Amino acid sequence: MSTVPSTYETTRLRDGVVSFGAHAFPHEALGDDTVVIRPDHMGICRADVKEILGSRDVPEDRGPLFGHELVGSVFFAGSRSGFEAGDTVTLNPNITPHRTTGFAEYVFVRGSKEQLEQAVVRVPGPYDGKDVWMPEPFACIVHALRKLLELTGLDSLGGKRVGIVGAGCAGLMFAMYARHLGASVTVFNRGGVRRAFAREQGILAADEIRPLSEAGAYPDAFDVVVVAPTVATAELLETAGRLARDGAVVLVYGGTRKGDRFPGGPVDVDAVRRGELLTWVDHAGKRLGVSGAYGCFKEDYEEGFRLRAEYPEAFPLDRLVSRRIPLDEFPDFVMDIAAGRTDPPGKVLVEAAPRA
Ligand SMILES: NC(=O)c1ccc[n+]([C@@H]2O[C@H](COP(=O)([O-])OP(=O)(O)OC[C@H]3O[C@@H](n4cnc5c(N)ncnc54)[C@H](OP(=O)(O)O)[C@@H]3O)[C@@H](O)[C@H]2O)c1
Known part of the structure; x- marks a missing residue:
């Protein structure tokens, strides 16, 4: 010392x-x-x-x-x-x-x-x-998608269409990891500054990032919808529900608070997110899985370090x-x-x- x-x-x-x-x-x-x-x-x-x-x-x-x-x-x-x-x-x-x-x-x-x-x-x-990047937020993303695979019994996201609400740091890292797991990704962001940042930094291709206001043009389009904005508001969860196809899973990652509900039903999204659960709801004529992830473990950091070291181009963190x-x-x-x-x-x- x-x-x-x-x-x-x-x-x-x-x-x-x-x-x-x-x-x-x-x-x-x-x-x-x-x-x-x-x-x-x-x-x-x-x-x-x-x-x-x-x-x-x-x-x-x-x-x-x-x-x-x-x-x-x-x-x-x-x-x-x-x-x-x-x-x-x-x-x-x-x-x-x-x-x-x-x-x-x-x-x-x-x-x-x-x-x-x-x-x-x-x-x-x-x-x-x-080469500085922050391991903790990436470990949380690694944890969240590994938890999603575990809860859904999938080995990968090969061939899946993943929609992501929010192009903040979380949304962009979800895009990197979902692509690496075999998915095609479309990220929806409200403001233009983060959309431009994602493109200019070469993190997303032009056709992978859309204004959130265009989400209505993608009804029933995704097998998985990740909700990753600052707060998973009822309005944004509703948007996620519209983006999801019948049988899709909505992964709630952005902030929730005690007592928050998935729109139109009794599902407690805060409990689902913090408890990392998967529960099924009837929503607007569709059957949707609602799941969540919260935090991470040492193994998720280690997987994050491995991914970054072995696939630096897939993870330009x-x-x-x-x-x-x-x-x-x-x-x-x-x-x-x-x-x-x-x-x-x-x-x-x-x-x-x-x-x-
Ligand atoms: N579950 C977990 O384990 C875990 C771990 C870490 C973080 N998180 C959550 O993830 C959230 C996002 O983190 P981050 O690092 O990505 O934050 P960030 O980089 O600050 O990005 C925030 C994002 O939220 C969007 N947003 C904010 N208010 C919005 C609104 N009213 N409508 C639509 N979009 C809105 C922003 O869009 P604009 O560009 O339009 O402003 C931006 O894309 C955090 O707030 C936290 O709750 C969860």
């Missing part, structure tokens, strides 16, 4: 306001059951913004997500942690609530050896900071990065996103200050 500083810089989210400053380094936190990570890169996720706005239900077993996408190195590894200082790692925020925000110079993760083994995931191969900002600019920047003053497409990366 390098010398422990007396202070470190971190953000704080309190009452909808993000602040940044130096705080005393908590030497007492360096226990046997703790890993301290020094992030090199952090990703801004829509969930961070929702937590600023207070529009996200925070599960007690995993805690808030604010600052959960990161890649960095282990600065301190407790004697019972199973890690070593210097390991290149990323974080799985779905395991323990005993962790501090990733938008900081140091991140503290505490848990049993088994929990840490799941919560702190080793990044394979050299990581030189040039670095091209999702639209902008890089230093950590000290992050509070104003994310508050601007929360206030609707800016809404960059793709993934904004926050970079740690260069090491001395």
Whole structure:
């Protein structure tokens, strides 16, 4: 372990306001059951913004997500942690609530050896900071489509037509992975900025990305419809229902809250999403499967690393990065996103200050 500083810089989210400053380094936190990570890169996720706005239900077993996408190195590894200082790692925020925000110079993760083994995931191969992409959001996509295959009993999406609502980071990664699994994809996005970004970055071909307003021209067209916008509103679920053919599955991935229902029926989409269930409903004269996925496991990160390493052209995850900002600019920047003053497409990366 390098010398422990007396202070470190971190953000704080309190009452909808993000602040940044130096705080005393908590030497007492360096226990046997703790890993301290020094992030090199952090990703801004829509969930961070929702937590600023207070529009996200925070599960007690995993805690808030604010600052959960990161890649960095282990600065301190407790004697019972199973890690070593210097390991290149990323974080799985779905395991323990005993962790501090990733938008900081140091991140503290505490848990049993088994929990840490799941919560702190080793990044394979050299990581030189040039080819930067965020493993966590991709692991969630890998998890979601693997869960869909498991729930439907399919081996692949070979020959399937997959419609995706939302060309945010999630929608674009769904498109990459569904294509890799053999599907043809059509992504529908409300705004032109993300549609242009997807085309200009070479992530989607022109015929793979359509305005959401054109969704009506695709009735009963898809075997699977993924709902991946910020919030899976009743209106967007209704759109997904229209896009789906009789017998299709609607995969709900975008935000849901306690008590949300699939339009026109009793299905609790929040329970389906968080419980990763598949349930069948009668909707507008069709039989539709409604399924969901939530979070991911270490195995999903490992599959994500394998896919990226073996099929770099199918998974141009670095091209999702639209902008890089230093950590000290992050509070104003994310508050601007929360206030609707800016809404960059793709993934904004926050970079740690260069090491001395
Ligand atoms: N289930 C899971 O495990 C899991 C994991 C991670 C994230 N998520 C969910 O996935 C969501 C999307 O994440 P992301 O990273 O893709 O976010 P993102 O990059 O910020 O993209 C948000 C997308 O939502 C669209 N959108 C927002 N409001 C809309 C509306 N009223 N009508 C139509 N489209 C709308 C945006 O379209 P415009 O371009 O038109 O604004 C954009 O395509 C998150 O909010 C989170 O709830 C789920």
